[in-house]
Amino acid sequence: MNVVVCVKQIPDPADPGALDAETKTLKRDVKLILDESDSYGVEMALQLVDAAGEGEVTLVSMAPNNERSGLSTALAMGAASAVLVSDPALQGSDSLTTAKVIAAAIKDQSPDLIIAGSESSDGYTGTVPEQIAGVLDMPSVTAAKSIEVDGQSVNVQRQTDAGHDDVVCPMPCVISVTAGVVEPRYPSFKGIMAAKSKPVDEKTVADLGMDAGAVGWAGAGQDIVEVTEAEQREAGEIIEDDGEAFAKIVSFLEENKVI
Ligand SMILES: Cc1cc2nc3c(=O)[nH]c(=O)nc-3n(C[C@H](O)[C@H](O)[C@H](O)COP(=O)(O)OP(=O)(O)OC[C@H]3O[C@@H](n4cnc5c(N)ncnc54)[C@H](O)[C@@H]3O)c2cc1C
Numbered sequence: 599m600n601v602v603v604c605v606k607q608i609p610d611p612a613d614p615g616a617l618d619a620e621t622k623t624l625k626r627d628v629k630l631i632l633d634e635s636d637s638y639g640v641e642m643a644l645q646l647v648d649a650a651g652e653g654e655v656t657l658v659s660m661a662p663n664n665e666r667s668g669l670s671t672a673l674a675m676g677a678a679s680a681v682l683v684s685d686p687a688l689q690g691s692d693s694l695t696t697a698k699v700i701a702a703a704i705k706d707q708s709p710d711l712i713i714a715g716s717e718s719s720d721g722y723t724g725t726v727p728e729q730i731a732g733v734l735d736m737p738s739v740t741a742a743k744s745i746e747v748d749g750q751s752v753n754v755q756r757q758t759d760a761g762h763d764d765v766v767c768p769m770p771c772v773i774s775v776t777a778g779v780v781e782p783r784y785p786s787f788k789g790i791m792a793a794k795s796k797p798v799d800e801k802t803v804a805d806l807g808m809d810a811g812a813v814g815w816a817g818a819g820q821d822i823v824e825v826t827e828a829e830q831r832e833a834g835e836i837i838e839d840d841g842e843a844f845a846k847i848v849s850f851l852e853e854n855k856v857i
Pocket residue numbers: 604605606607623624626633635636658659660661688689690691692693694696700713714715716717718719720721722723724725726727818819820821822
């Protein structure tokens with residue numbers, strides 16, 4: 599059972615940095631960390647390989663400046679190896695190009711299963727996993743809250759507003775997992791030490807057989823025309839308990855489809 603997990607390395611959300619004034623993209627020339635959204639995918643993959651009793655977890659990441667701090671965290675959790683795609687030509691890549699690059703890096707791995715997060719914490723277009731599936735011509739399942747391997751297919755519980763759908767999907771396939779559905783393990787000291795000697799295969803655009811002119815700004819099918827500040831959150835409503843507060847809270851939760 600070989601599982602590839604796509605992991606994005608992002609600027610620390612506690613110190614998100616700034617946008618480049620000219621390109622309007624996030625400055626990523628800082629230390630990057632493992633996106634918390636992807637720690638759930640890593641945990642799920644490790645549990646699937648454990649349950650299968652054989653195989654391994656391989657990480658794939660596209661990141662600037664050969665950055666591997668986030669990969670080290672996932673390797674310390676227990677992944678066996680990583681493929682890191684880094685190349686100055688990739689700067690300005692939109693989400694479809696990102697998916698094409700990641701798909702090219704995955705191809706050589708011939709995995710049984712590819713796991714990604716539902717959406718990243720910095721870009722959160724929530725499109726990359728399904729685009730990877732499209733490029734690799736594989737089926738995909740979104741918003742998975744649990745995955746169980748059954749022979750040559752997977753049984754997936756797919757989160758919905760009302761509960762979940764049970765989906766059966768043939769392997770190999772791409773599954774995006776919902777954040778918060780498993781408890782990602784903390785890397786142990788032994789894991790952190792072991793991660794230092796695990797293989798990280800660094801690849802450039804040329805190594806993947808791709809044309810540098812088809813990626814980055816040159817290959818982007820989208821332009822960032824404007825960036826505006828997000829609206830401030832409005833103050834919440836305070837409900838005083840006059841003996842009927844529970845009814846107001848229940849109706850608020852119903853209106854927002856929480857219950
Ligand atoms: C024209 C244009 C130019 C851009 N230029 C830049 C730029 O110069 N610098 C910049 O930082 N951003 C840039 N972006 C944003 C960048 O395209 C997205 O951040 C990136 O494509 C991933 O999209 P996302 O974060 O929305 O992924 P989502 O679809 O929200 O991510 C879902 C999951 O896909 C996987 N995934 C996503 N990205 C990666 C990755 N890189 N490696 C491994 N797995 C991944 C992860 O599992 C993740 O949880 C640009 C966007 C546009 C439109």
